[in-house]
Amino acid sequence: QVQLVESGGGLVQAGGSLRLSCAASGRTFSTYAVAWFRRSPGNGRDFVAAVSSSGGRTVYADSVKGRFTISRENAKNTVYLQMNSVNVEDTAVYYCATNTVGISRSDSLYDTWGQGTQVTVSS
16 A cells, blocks of 8 residues: 655745655555645645646646646656745645545545645745
């Protein structure tokens, strides 16, 4: 089974950039779709972006489209989330997750989750 560890979170000023990483263990990582979700205080877990197993297809939440980019390097068992032009509404704990079904916006389809990394955007 895949295990996931997120990193790269921290404090960033509004308008700045941050890159999150999701490192996976397990030789079958390249067969999984991977997504980023986020949870802000008082809110549920929201979809951010997802990438197919090959990396050839991506989907984004409307709130981050054009600002965030998801990508993966299967040779390194890592998925990235490049966050540009961040704003205070992007403040949240960010989680990566995998599934074997395929790329999806639904968190119920993802069966393996990381522990999360905090992103805080200051105004």
